[in-house]
Amino acid sequence: MKKLIFILLFSLVCSNGTTFSLSRDYEILLHVKNTQIDDKNKSLNDWLPNTDHNPCNWRGITCDSRNKSVVSIDLTETGIYGDFPSNFCHIPTLQNLSLATNFLGNAISSHSMLPCSHLHFLNISDNLFVGALPDFNSEIFELRVLDATGNNFSGDIPASFGRLPKLNVLNLSNNLFTGDIPVSLGQFPQLKVLILSGNLFTGTIPSFLGNLSELTYFELAHTESMKPGPLPSELGNLTKLEFLYLANINLIGSIPDSIGNLISIKNFDLSQNSLSGKIPETISCMKDLEQIELYNNNLSGEIPQGLTNLPNLFLLDLSQNALTGKLSEEIAAMNLSILHLNDNFLSGEVPESLASNSNLKDLKLFNNSFSGKLPKDLGKNSSIQELDVSTNNFIGELPKFLCQKKKLQRLVTFKNRFSGPMPNEYGECDSLHYVRIENNEFSGSVPPRFWNLPKLNTVIMDHNKFEGSVSSSISRAKGIEKLVLAGNRFSGEFPAGVCEHVELVLIDIGNNRFTGEVPTCITGLKKLQKLKMQENMFTGKIPGNVTSWTELTELNLSHNLLSSSIPPELGKLPDLIYLDLSVNSLTGKIPVELTNLKLNQFDVSDNKLSGEVPSGFNHEVYLSGLMGNPGLCSNVMKTLNPCSKHRRFSVVAIVVLSAILVLIFLSVLWFLKKKSKSFVGKSKRAFMTTAFQRVGFNEEDIVPFLTNENLIGRGGSGQVYKVKVKTGQIVAVKKLWGGGTHKPDTESEFKSEIETLGRIRHANIVKLLFCCSCDDFRILVYEFMENGSLGDVLHEGKFVELDWSKRFGIALGAAKGLAYLHHDCVPAIVHRDVKSNNILLDHDFVPRVADFGLAKTLQHEGNEGAMSRVAGSYGYIAPEYGYTLKVTEKSDVYSYGVVLMELITGKRPNDSCFGENKDIVKWVTEIALSTTHEGGGSGNIGRGYDCVITQIVDPRLNLDTCDYEEVEKVLNVALLCTSAFPISRPSMRKVVELLKDQKWALPKP
Incomplete structure (x- = not known):
């Protein structure tokens, strides 16, 4: 009986102890919720008082079923705010604490970490913590996992990390840590995972990391601030390492032979560095390798034969x-x-054995010197999704089995010597969406069903020997955006079914044998930008109902058999800059409406046109495009027949006319005498003038008004004036000084402006109206921009109501202008001085890219892109430009990214508030980096953007929720554009797409 009583008493005591423990945990949790965190999103609504004092059913709480005590708190992505809730750690049985992906912020003190010494797992990633990491003293020794990625932690990594002897996982990536990697990180006896990517370290990879004998995962990537240095041979000591990711950290030198000691490695990535020398043969010792990524380096020599000894390898990327x-x-x-x-x-x-590989999905061999035929069974045993063998010397037919598994998406074979017909099997390839097979020797008919493959969006197969017709079934597939068939032997009528492809932006079927009429329905393609149908045998009329062609920039119907007259409606196309109707049988007059167009190419030569040339084309620059029309006449261009009036004048009429002419002459003399002597002197100078638009003024309406009263700006090469000419139009006049030591630079700038702006037309590029030169100076006359430059509006106290919607419109418009220069001009034009002062704003704040004095065309041959000196403006110059003097489109992309940051922050590129040796790019990048997911040197701000943007956004802006989301998108684009590596920057065409895409966000790597 006594024994039974003892057992009952013991059970009661234990039960009371368990109840007390759970009750204590319950009180602590409620206290933290009520005092240390802010549950704005009501995610912890179930954390409510209850009669049992039991928190085990609350969200995020895990209890030990035996001891009835809290062992884990997981509040990941609950949307809580506040400081680090250290009171959670007063629960003595707590082992795991996860607070990831919330809005917790401010610094964490070493004192607040003392209660957490018993934790095994601590995750505070993707929050807004700032300052230094807490100093881990000797009392904290139980921690196994510490994840602090994606915050704003800065400064050096504390040396006290060496006092965490049981640590298995350490993730400090995507913060703002600087300095060298501390020696303490090489002293973890049990560390298995070390992730340090995306910080601001300035040292090199230390050799002492080779002491981490238990390490299985090591990531230190996309840290461009690191000093160039070698890959330490000591890393070969990490024999348990399975994952090594050291991309984009300025590695130089050769890959050490000791790397072959990584016998457990599966993923080996040293891409986007400057490694040189040969790939070591010892790589064959890495038997478990699955992925090798060494692209974007300077490696040389042959591919090691030892790669063939790696049985598990499925990805090999040695490109570039x-x-x-x-x-x-x-x-x-x-x-x-x-x-x-x-x-x-x-x-x-390419060996035939490649076709036997059953795993092959992605084969890219482009830009090499491969020859011979592709393996005939390629695709028979594998589900190939992408094949790119362009720019080689391949011959023979394409493998017919390439799409046998119905997975092929991209077929790219351009610039080879492939021949024969397109395999009939490709007509059944419903997965295919991108085809580029131009510049080969393909022949025969295209399989009829190929034309209506459901996913096709790009078909580029020009300059081959294809023949036959384009099937009318092309109407069934309605997603084609680019259709390029030029330089083949296609015949028959061009099918009207192409009009079903409402997304078409480019049709180029020139130099074929098409007959019949141009389908009238083609004028309904609203997104069409270029229509090229030259050198065929089209007959009939030019379609006239062209009101839907609001985006058309190029129309080429030359060298056909078209008849009838030129439709005057063509003169209403707002963006048309290229019009070629030459070598046809067109009749009638040249419509005066065509003079409304801003053309840099106009050719109606070799037709049967008649009548007087409209005044807008009465200029020598248009003469070659008018020749071969015997019926055309002009009283201005002497090469053409004069226009006779065939009128009889009486003697009285002649006398009256003579008297009027004398009076006019005397009036002009009197007017000239009234002018100042300085003007008279100037008017006698020998001027050379050129008009690039239809203008109603000349040099005499400009030069006298270049006075101090009309001066609105000064620059290094001259002055800018605001002049109102006799037509009432207001123009901006740039006066470049000649003579003296500055004449070569002035002449170069003058020529660059007229050669560039004189031949291009775009809504977001400033219009050059007129130029004039004499011995003393050069003048350039532009359309006047009422709101000045973007730099004036943002930085010079000329602030007007520039809300976010206007700023976004300026960003998008400027991007479109630069994209036109880079992608639509032939040859491409690089501006070389993109900055806010060179983006002008009209009365509606529509931007115009201006000042082309430093612009250069790119031929992409030899070293023509290299300049003799650095050009551009301080704060906007891409980092590689200063030491390579290499001009590419990516230099403009960097400068444009700086302008985006100006629009967001309202600050100058070199504002003193950034601190010493820091510009706007570094300042913005450091702030945004805490929530950056690295990808090619830039990142996606992602969750928490509102707090990050609040730190950098122009205080003059009053943003709402939607604006914040758009600012985030623009900031992401700016970070991409200002990547230190040119290859990581997007093209301007891609920038336009990213800005227009409402749902865009950068992917995680």
């Missing part, structure tokens, strides 16, 4: 190096699913 040799039979026979060997110097034939 200087490797030589050939694709060996052994490598082709490997079980690779992704093989990228593009942009090397590889040659020889």
Whole structure:
């Protein structure tokens, strides 16, 4: 009986102890909710008082079923605010605490971490914590996992990390840590995972990391601030390492042979560095390798044969190096699913054994010197999704099995010597959406069903020997955006079914044998930008109902058999800059409406046109485009027949007319005498003038008014004036000084402006109206921009109501203007001085890119892109430009990214508030980096953007919720554009797409 009583008493005591423990935890949790965190999103609504004092059913709480105590708190993505809730750690049984992806902020003190010494797992990632990491003292020794990625932690990593002997996982990526990687990080005896990517370290990879003998995962990538240095040979000591990711951290030198000691490695990524020398043969010792990524380096020599000894390898990317040799039979026979060997110097034939690889999905061999035929069974045993073998010396037919598994999406074979017909099997390839097979020797008819493949959006197959007709079934597939068939032998009528493709932006079917009439329905394609149908045998009329062609920039119907008259409606196309109707049988007059167009190419030569040339085309620059029309006449251009009036004048009429002429002459003399002597002197100068638009003024209406009263700006090369001419139009006049030591630069700038702006037309590029030169100076006359430059509005106290919607419109418009220069001009034009002062704003704040004095055209041949001196403006110059003097479109992209940051912040590129040796790019990047997911040197701000943007946004803006989302998007684009590596920057065409895409966000790597 006594024994039974003892057991009952013992059970009661234990039960009371358990109840007390759970009750204590319950009180702590409620206290933290009520005092230390702010549950704005009501995610912890179930954390409510209850009669049992039991929190085990609350959201995020896990209890030990035996001891009835809280062991885990997981509040990931609950949307809580506040400081670090250290009181959670007063629960003595708590082992795991996860507060990831919330809005917790401010600094964490070492004192607040003391109660957490018993934790095994601590995750505070993706919050807004700032300052230094807390100093871990000797009392904290139980921590196994510490994840602090995606915050604003800064300064050096504390040396006290060496006092965490049981640590298994350490993730400090995507913060603002600086300095060297501390020695303490090489002293973890049990560390298995170390992630340090996306910080601002300035040192090199330390050799002492080779002491982490238990390490299985090491990531230190996209940290462009690191000092150039070698890959330490000591890393070969990490024999348990399975994942190594060291991309984009300025590695130089050769890959050490010791790397072969990584016998457990599966993923080996040293891409986007400056490594040189050969790939070591010891790589064959890495038997477990699944992925090798060494692209974007300076590696050379042959591909090691040892790669063939890696049985598990499925991804091999050695692209964009200087490797030589050939694709060996052994490598082709490997079980690779992704093989990228593009942009090397590889040659020889592709082994037949590659076709036996059942895993192959992605094959890229472009920009090499491969020859021979592709394996005939390629695709028979594997589900190939992308094939890119462009720019090689391949011959023969395409493999007919390439789409046998119905997975092929991209077929890219341009610039080879492939021949024969397109395999009939490709007509059944419903997965295909992108085809570029131009500049080969393909022949025969295209399979009829190919034309209506459901996912096709790009078809570029020009300059081959294809023949036959384009099937009317093309109407069934309605997603084609680009259709380029030029330079083939297609015949028959061009099918009206093409009009069903409402997304078409480009049709180029020139130099074929098409007959019949131009389909009238083609004028309904609202997104069409270029229509090229030259050198065919089209007959009939030019379609006249063209009101839907609001985006058309180029129309070429030359060298056909078109008849009737030129439709005057063509003169209403707002963006048309290229019009070629030459070598047809067109009749009638040249419509005067065409003079409304802002053309840089106008050709109606070799037709049967008649009548007087409209005044807008009465200029020598248009003469070649008018020749071959015997019926045309002009009293201005002497090469053409004069226009006779065939009228009889009486003697009285002649006398009256003579008297009127004498009176006019005397009036002019009197007017000139009234002018100042300085003007008289100037008017006698020998001027050379050129009008690029239809203008109603000349140099005499401009020069006298270049006075101090009309001066509105000064620059290094001259002055700018505001002049109202006799037509009432207000123009801006840039006066460039000649003579003296500055004459060569002035002449170069003058020529660059007229050569560039004189031949281009775009809604977001300033219009050059007129130019004039004499011995003393040069003048350039532009359309006047009422709101001045973007720099004036943002920085010079000329602030007007520039809300976010206007700023976004300016960003998008300027991007469109630069994209036109880079992608639509032939050859491409690089501005070289993109800045806010060179973006002008009209009365509606529509932007115009201006000042082309430093602009250069790119020929992409040899070293023509190299300049003799650095050009541009301080704060906008891309980092690579200063030491390479290499001009590319990516230099403009960087400068444009700086302008985006100006629009967001309202600050100058070199504002003193940034601190010493820091510009707007570094300032914005450091602030945004805490929530950056690295990708090619830039990132996506993602969750928490509102807090980040609040720190940098122009205080003059009053943003609402939707504005914040758009500012985030623009900031993401700015970070991409200002990447330190040109290859990581998007093209301007891509920038336009990103800005217009309402749902865009950068993907995670």
